[in-house]
Amino acid sequence: MRIVSLLPAATDIVAELGLADALVGRTHECDWPRDAVAHVPVVTAAEFDADRLTSREISAAVGGAAHGGSSLYTLDVEAMGASAADFVLTQDLCDVCAVSYTAVSDAVRVMPNEATVLSLEPKTLPDVLDCIVQVGSVLGVPDVAAERVAALRARLAAVGEAVAAAAGGRPRPRVAAIEWLDPLWPAGHWVPEQIDAAGGEALLAARGEHTAAMDWATLRAAEPDVILVLPCGFPPERTLAEAEVLTGLPGWPELRAVRDNAVWVLDGPAYFNRPGPRVVRGAEVIANVLHGVRVGEPVTPEEARRLPPGRGPAPRPGRGRRTP
Numbered sequence: 001m002r003i004v005s006l007l008p009a010a011t012d013i014v015a016e017l018g019l020a021d022a023l024v025g026r027t028h029e030c031d032w033p034r035d036a037v038a039h040v041p042v043v044t045a046a047e048f049d050a051d052r053l054t055s056r057e058i059s060a061a062v063g064g065a066a067h068g069g070s071s072l073y074t075l076d077v078e079a080m081g082a083s084a085a086d087f088v089l090t091q092d093l094c095d096v097c098a099v100s101y102t103a104v105s106d107a108v109r110v111m112p113n114e115a116t117v118l119s120l121e122p123k124t125l126p127d128v129l130d131c132i133v134q135v136g137s138v139l140g141v142p143d144v145a146a147e148r149v150a151a152l153r154a155r156l157a158a159v160g161e162a163v164a165a166a167a168g169g170r171p172r173p174r175v176a177a178i179e180w181l182d183p184l185w186p187a188g189h190w191v192p193e194q195i196d197a198a199g200g201e202a203l204l205a206a207r208g209e210h211t212a213a214m215d216w217a218t219l220r221a222a223e224p225d226v227i228l229v230l231p232c233g234f235p236p237e238r239t240l241a242e243a244e245v246l247t248g249l250p251g252w253p254e255l256r257a258v259r260d261n262a263v264w265v266l267d268g269p270a271y272f273n274r275p276g277p278r279v280v281r282g283a284e285v286i287a288n289v290l291h292g293v294r295v296g297e298p299v300t301p302e303e304a305r306r307l308p309p310g311r312g313p314a315p316r317p318g319r320g321r322r323t324p
Contacts, residue, residue: 001139003087004043004080005030006104008269010089010120011037012276013135017144025083027073029233032270032278043079047072050233055182055242075104087139088117122275123208125193129153132277152280156197159287159295163199166291173290175200176224176257179232179268181245183213187230190279191272198286200226216249226290227257229307230268236302239265243307253309263307264289271303 004025005011011030014020020036025043048061061072080088090104104117118138122128129149136145175195179187188211192202203222205211219227229246231239243265246252257263266272266289271282281296288299 001087002083002085003089003139004083004085004115006044006075006088006090007120008032009131009274009276010091010135012274012278013120013132014089014139016132016148016277017136017139017141019139019141022139024085025079029269041079041083043076043083045074045076047074055180055231055245059180059183084113085115086113088115089120089135090117091120120275123189123210125190125197125279127208128190128275128277128279131275148277152277155280155296156283159197159283159293160199162293162295163287163291166293167199172199172201173225173262174203174223175226175228175286175290176203176219176222177205177228177230177272178219178246179211179230179273180213181229181231181239181242184216184219185213186211187228187272190275191230191282194272194279194283195228195286197283198290200286200290220251220255223255224257225260225262227255227263228266228286228289229264230266230272232273233269235269236265236267236305239268240307247307247309258309261306261309263309265305265307267303 001019001022002024003014003019003022005014005023006027008027008030011023011026012032014023015033015036020033023037023040026037026040027044028042028046030037030040050058053061088104116138118135120131120135122131129152132149132152133142133145136142136148177187177191177195179185179191186204188205188209190208192205192207192209195202203224204214204218229239252258266282266285271278271285284295285299285303287293287295289304
C-alpha cells in the first residue's frame, strides 16, 4: 500500500493507524510524527514565505477576510506521478489550509496508475473522529481505527470527569479562542467543542462554524474570562514573536482576562488547527489551563504558556491554574 497525504491532519491519522511506513508523499507542512515523516518525499510547496511576512501580510496574501485564496500551494505533479500512490488523502474544506481539491483531482488524472482519492471535510469534533474511522476503512484497517477512536473517546470522557470534579459546580469560564492575530479571527469548527469538553463556555463561534474576521470591539464586548491564542499554522514561538499585535491594542490591559493573567498561547498547529487525533490532546491542554487538572501527560510550557499583559514576547512560566 502506498499513500500520499496532502493534509497534515491526514498524515496524523495515517500515523495514528500505524501506517506511517506506507507514506510515499506528504505536504511541506506535515511534521508529525517527526521521525516517521522526515524521510517521506514532499510533494507541495507554498506560494509565499510565511516566515518573512506578518500576520496582516499573510492574510492579504491568502485573500484577506474572504479566506478565498485558491492558489496558495503548488503541487508537484511529477512527484505525484513518481509516488505511484494507491491512495491520496486530501480535503475540500478550505483552500487556505491545503492544496485545492481541484488541483489534486487534476494531478491524479494524469498519474500513470489509478489512485483512490479520499477527501476529508470534518467540521465538528465528532466529524474528526469519524474521519479516523473513514480513513481506517478505506485503508483496510477498520479494527485498528475503531480501537483508536474508542481510546480517544475515553480520553475525552476522562477530561469531562476531571473538570466536573475540579469545577465543583462553579460557572464555566467564558473562553475566547483566537485563530488569527491580524485581523482578529475567532476559532470555529471543532474548537468550541474542545473548549466545551474541557469545561469552558466558548464565545465568538458556535460548534462547527466556519468563522470570519471580527473587529477588536467584538472581542472587547465579549469580556472573556480566558483568552486562548492559537493562530492557524503558527507554533508558539511565532505567536509570541507577534504578541504585540494583541498587547498593543487600545484597551488591551482593561480586558478581564488580561487583568486576571488568563491569556494563554497554545500550540495551534499541533492540537487545534488540524482536524486529526491530536485534537483530543488539545482538550486536555485546555482543561489544564481552565481548571488546573491533569489528564494524560503533564502539560508542558511548549503546549501552553501565559501571555503577560504588557507588550512584547512572553516568558515561559509553565502550567497551572489561571488566576481566580
